[in-house]
Amino acid sequence: MARTSSSKENAQALFHSLRSAYAATPVNLKIIDLYVGFAAFTALIQVVYMASVGSFPFNSFLSGVLSCVGTAVLAVCLRIQVNKENKEFKDLPPERAFADFVLCNLVLHLVIMNFLG
Amino acid sequence: MARRLAGFLVLLLVVSICEAAFLFQPISDSHRSAALELFTPDHGSFKSLEETYEALRTFQILGIEKKPDLTATACRSISETVGSSSSTAKDLFYALKANSIAECKIDKKASKGIISRLNASVSGASSLLDFYYSVGGLVLIKDQSSEADVHLADAEGVFRSVKAFSQSDGRWRYSSNNPESSAFAAGIALETLAGIVSLASSEIDQSLISTLKNDIIKLFDSIEKYDDGALYFDDKLVDGHEYQGPLSTTSSVLRGLTAFAAVTAENLNLPGDKMLGLAKFFLGICVPGDAKDFFNQIDSLACLESNRVSIPLILSFPSTVLSLTRKDSLKVGVSTVLGSEVPSLTVKLVGAFSSGSKDASLVESQELNFDKASGLYILNGLPKSIDVGSYTFVFEVVLHEPEHEEVYFMGSQTKVPISVTGLIKVENSEIAVLDSDLGSIESQKKLDLAGKNAISLSANHLQKLRLSFQLTTPHGRSFKPHQAFLKLRHESKVEHIFVVGNSGKQFEIVLNFLGLVEKFFYLSGKYDMELTIGDAAMENSLLVAIGHIELDLPEAPEKAPRPPPQPVDPYSRYGPKAEITHIFRAPEKRPPQELSLAFLGLTILPLLGFLIGLLRLGVNLKNFPTKPVPATFAVLFHVGIGAVLLLYVFFWVKLDLFQTLKLLGFLGVFLVFVGHRILSHLAAASAKLKSA
Secondary structure (H helix, E strand, O other), X not given: OHHHHHHHHHHHHHHHHHHHHHHOOOHHHHHHHHXXXXXXXXXXXXXXXXXXXXXXXXXXXXXXXXXXXXXXHHHHHHHHHHOOOOHHHOOOOHHHHHHHHHHHHHHXXXXXXXXXX | OHHHHHHHHHHHHHHHHOOOOOOOOOOOHHHHHHHHHHOOOEOOEOOOHHHHHHHHHHHHHHOOOOOHHHHHHHHHHHHHHHHOOOOOHHHHHHHHHHHHHHOOOOOHHHHHHHHHHHHHHHHOOOOHHHHHHHHHHHHHHHHHOOOOOOOXXXXXXXXXXXXXXXXXXXXXXXXXXXXXXXXXXXXXXXXXXXXXXXXEOOOOOHHHHHHHHHHHHHHHHOOEEOOOOOEEOOOOXXXXXXXXXXXXXXXXXXXXXXXXXXXXXXXXXXXXXXXXXXXXXXXXXXXXXXHHHHHHHHHHHHHHHOOOOOEEEEEEOOOOEEEOOOOOOEEEEEEEOOOOOOOOEEEEEEEEEEOOOOOOOOOOOEEOEEEOOOOEEEEOOOOOOOOOEEEEEEEEEEEOOOOHHHHEEOOOOEEEEEEEEEOOEEEEEEEEEEEOOOOOEEEEEEOXXXXXXXXXXXXXXXXXXXXXXXXXXXXXXXXXXXXEEEEEEEOOOOEEEEEOEEEOOEEEEEEEHHHHOOOOOOOOEEEEEEEEEEOOOEOOOEEEEEEEEEEEOOOOOOOOOOOOOOOOOHXXXXXXXXXXXOOOOOXXXXXXXXXXXXXXXXXXHHHHHHHHXXXXXXXXXXXXXXXXXXXXXXXXXXXXXXXXXXXXXXXXXXXXXXXXXHHHHHHHHHHHHHHHHHHHHHHHHHHHHHHO
16 A cells, blocks of 8 residues: 555656656747647547548558658757757757748658649 | 353363263264364454364364355455465465365466476475475375376475485484474375375385384384273374373374375274274364364364274263263263264173172173164163172173174273162161160161151160161162261260261161260260261262250360360351450549648648748848949849749749750749849958958
8 A cells, every 4th residue: 555655656756757857948948849849649549530531542641640750750859859868969050940840841742742632 | 252151161161071090982963063163264254274173174174164254255355375486385285275165266387387396395395394285285186187197206206305304213303404203294104195195106115014014013003092992192292382182193194004004905904992092082082172283183084083093982981970870871982083883893791800809790791782863772670689889880882793893993992981770778776775684675767768767766875776678779789888977966065076887787886975074074964866878879869857865974174175265157257356344543532622722722731830930130231232233133133033933933833844944044044143243242342341
């Protein structure tokens, strides 16, 4: 009984510490996190739809899901490059990273639109 | 054109009528009509005097009346040739030949000129043909003109010069330069030598004529033979130019031979069967299709008709198929090759043999009666021993006057195939189904093979079917036809044919179904029965449907052979097939529209959530540049991105990839430029801020 209560308390304490740590992140990183969350949710809704009505036409499903996934991946890459705490990308100006993000997204969405059918 | 076609049809008809081996018909009206068709002059006159002569001679031999216009044109060309001083010996020769038939007048001056020219030609001749034309011309002009003084000065010398071209095998060469020899040239040489002898003013040395006789005998050693007894001469085909063909060669030799025999008093010692063989060769041609061949045939037959060696006589038969039902009599005609009358003689039937058997003759030797009205020898009533079938009758001809035997020649015995037909009696025909073990009859029915039958029987595989009948000839003998078949045909068109065997008159077939089960492919059901009895000598050959039999056969085992596939009716195989309606792929089931729209709404939700989250985070546009130049670039940057996204929407809706890529190229370049400007501006601004 003591163990369960301690694990529950541990979980709560963990959760609180995560929240406070997260609050310390800069705003631009939070925007990017929000964007990734939005892309993931959109992909989830599409999967639920496919599960309910069947996978015809399959190419449309794939292009929809992959566009969400792709854009989420590119956003994650942007976050890595823009994060000031990341020593690896110290010399890379964030504007440059943002330009890469925009360009890659445009190419991704061209392919997606082609595959959409 | 129509006349030519009609003529061709006449020729075809005549050729089809003409008998084949062993039977030779003398010349008849069919020849005369064919001659009129073949020898039609082109625009009233023939191409050359040679052709004119051939036409006139043919008409003369066949007894066709001379057409006045033909004679007139012939006379014109004859007088032209005779009058012209540039005519060669060959032209004069043929002109005079034609004139011997056309009988146009040649005036004295012209004939004198001809004689002198021909004499000169004889003296200057070097080849066989030169001699032939000049000597021949002189012989003809001697008969035609009133000049009595036509003779060869040095007949013996000319004789020897011509003889010099001869060879040891009896053939002749054309000239001393040309080593090739031929029998055709031999014929020409003989004719020339005959002419020389007749023109000679004094007697020619008899030894020369004897050597010539030997040459003729040697020439006849090279004669060739056909199976039906025809004899002919043929040269080896060395040079196609000179080759004449057996018909021309044989007629040339015959002409030479008869011409020579006519001028010499000596006996040529040629056996008569050689002349008969030559007659068979010419008659065996029937009606030739070519004018030259026709002339050669008719001219040679005319030579055979009246020559001093021997005149062959031939037997002709109006019909070689005799019917016992009609009580036909055997009729025989005897004539010369051109169909003229012969002296009195007797025709004897010396024997009749069944085809294919070497037994003794079926008839005694008997004479045929001469019927004055038809000119034929008739055997009244066939003897009882001659029944239905095919036979070889042997005839002999005996001349009444012994001196005629020197002049005429009739072969020793002539064998002729004769067919006798008649009605065959089909009697006692019955069909029965028997039990196999005991042989007891289960059902038996009488058949009427002459009329209709509709017998209905049934049997199983343990029983037998027996069909029997009797065949009798008109004279009461047994008869074995070529065909005696019983055919059983199943409903599925599978057929089986069985041969009906016989012993004497009784024909019987027993079908033991136990042994035939496998042959019938185990097919039970209704079988139609059909009986065929046929023979060439049977006037009432029959093919009757007897009826049908229901056969009950056991089931086929697994490994039993299947019946062969029956031939498919060709019209059904290549006829129209059933129409195909194309079934397209059924479209996929789509979800109901409401559900799809609902989810569309659901998809928008995360976007709204994103925007709300952004507001909660406190995003602002404070970093938007305020100075005009960077501001425009910033605006253009956002406009550019918006334009690209709009382009993608259009791409999805309307455009194709190439158009999109083209536009994207422009937009992309613009966007890169603008983006670079604004972003580098922002980067510079933040760097200034950091350093400051």
